[in-house]
Amino acid sequence: MPGIRTAAQAKAWLEHQGKSVQAFAREHGVDPATTYQVLAGRKKGRRGEAHKVAVLLGMKEGIILSEADGQNNDQEVDS
Template sequence: MDEIRTAAQAKAWLEHQGKSVQEFAREHGVDPATTYQVLSGRKKGKRGEAHKVAVLLGMKDGIILSPPGDATEAKK
């Protein structure tokens, strides 16, 4: 991703894909309420699930780490 999206751009991006916020949240396994809060600016996406949502929406440059013991974690 080249540019960080604003909240308005992220909403337009979802609309361009024909996805609702609810659908986006389900697809990515995140809380819909948190997604709405990030899009409205009530949550800044600094940590936790809000961070994950902001990165997935392209509103923040960052990485999403798997929690310890997650099935996607590389086996030792």
């Protein structure tokens, strides 16, 4: 990825692809309301679903853990 997108660039990127925010959210299995909030700057994308949306939109660098990965990190390892 050449760089981090601003909210305006992310909106233009979606428009360039001919995708609505709703279609993007459905395609990636994220909440449309959260996607709108990240694009509007009301959510910064620091944790949880907002983080996932921001990374998918290219608005921040980061990794997206699957739910199974997150659950494995929470479990204690038996010796």
